[in-house]
Amino acid sequence: MPASDAIASLQKQFPGKVGQGKEFRDEWQVEIDRDLIRAASTYMKELGYNLLLDITSVDYFGDEPRFEVVYEFCALGGQRDQEHLRLKIKVSEDDPTVDSIVSVYQGADWHEREIFDMMGLKFNGHPDLRRILMWDGYPYYQLKKDFPLEGLPSDMPGEEGFSRVAPLEGGPFVAAPTVHPPAVGDAPTTTHEPHAHPASH
């Protein structure tokens, strides 16, 4: 059964909200209404697409709507065995929210967190929407097209481990907590090298 058949079923189930199917290199894809995604993915699961391979997002900077979220579905077993179908939704920059499908596919959890981390799209109903690859508190969404490749300066992550007193603090080789390292660009201060430094052999 070809994936175009599944698109026809989707169009029948949700009239007027599912676009025309497109084929490229033997792959079918279809664009659907943004608000439909949770209902549509539930329906996809009923159709037999039980494996959610991937969710990703694309930033069409300068276009409106700006973002696109891409879902890759695959069917394992059943009538549609090994069939692949791609669903896409458009998301505007003014309202960058998408319904989460974690309640339908548990595997969507980390994919949605990654999209939030990379492009800042928010997923309604996600159980634990936090950054996943970057640290909490990082101020930018670095996979957006207007984020420069060389990056932007930001504070380093503030972990508990760094803010607490180090185990050997005040000991012979550890700086006292009041001494701050010189800021970048300041003239280097002369430091006393201890005689028993491991690197001085």
Next chain:
Amino acid sequence: MPETIIETPDSVARAAQQFEQARAEGEPLGEKLTLNMGPSHPSTHGVLRVLLELDGEIVTRAVPDIGYLHRGDEKIAENMTYNQFVPYTDRLDYLAPLASNVAYALAVEKLMGWTVPPRCQVIRVICCELARISAHLLGMGALAMDTGAMTVFLYIFTEREKIYNLIELLTGARFTTSYTRIGGLTRDLPPGFVEQAKAFVEQFKGKIEELDNLLTRNKIFVDRNKGIGIISKEDAIDFGLTGPNLRGSGVSYDLRKDKPYLNYSEYSFSIPTGSVGDAYDRYLCRLEELRQSTHILEQALRNIPGGPIHVGDGKGYLPQKEKVLTKMEELIHQFILVTEGIQAPVGEVYFGAENPKGELGFYINSKGGGVPYRLKIRAPSFVNLSILGKLLPGHMMSDVVAILGSLDFVMGECDR
């Protein structure tokens, strides 16, 4: 003489029982503790950090924390030509760089609509299977070492060394191979490679049996892996697990069989699946996959067709050097290919390849030209690890090590 009854210590069942009992009574078993495992813990195999909430020795909550090795590969890919990204794929699954090279090349070739010639396909199959053997060996060795069998880890490194020597002969590098190019390979098989590879495969069969003898019925190893980290069929599919982790749960999904790429459809091999879905089943699947990969290698090495190793001269693949130096048109093609890259059509493709860790997928969104507009890497390790939060609770602290080992992930790929 009174008969002594020796109680078989089924630690898991006992722990689970105690846990349930304590839960029912609403009392913590032991001291409540939050334990930070990783990012540099020997059994997290890289820089995975898991925050564990413990009740005595039983995990009650697990929060995986990843991203310590995040390099922004997808952002980098958007800023370079397709061929320039090949070295970055080495660093995804760095235990099987050849397989990642091949998967990436195939994804871009799918976008271009190219099919590489038979000789190139067979060489790529050999690459993939060598990489699979090497990666599975390390995965199994590390699992064995974490669960009380040190010898295996040392034995497998001898075998991996032989594979690395073969890879060095083939690609010129042991680790960061960058062997594929879009539409071909960097170079043909060197003289003597086939004979050496055949000799390796021949002696490796005995080594698999040795591994089998060392682990499969090893009491300590079995006790620590059997019944640990059971993933049901439904969960495995729902979380999108692929590779030996999915097959260990009894789902026969292998892209080499189900969506054959290269010339995998020409080889005879079988797909092992587990029945329980525990750490031991995942180990057994990997062990059997070693045998099947050896089988594929034998067939591939026996019959390597002649002919070119790339899609041929033209506007897509770099023309031969002699022609570049003697003909005007080829010189122009070379210049354009190097400066602007392959001129890809407008469109989107997703291509998944069966890598040692699972399905490595590339989603390429092209607006035309030599640079991908968006390249998403569907890393199998990333997806396989997403089940940890559900899998770990209820297990003993020492089982966490076995579960992590049996999931066999690579953080370079997970964090990208």
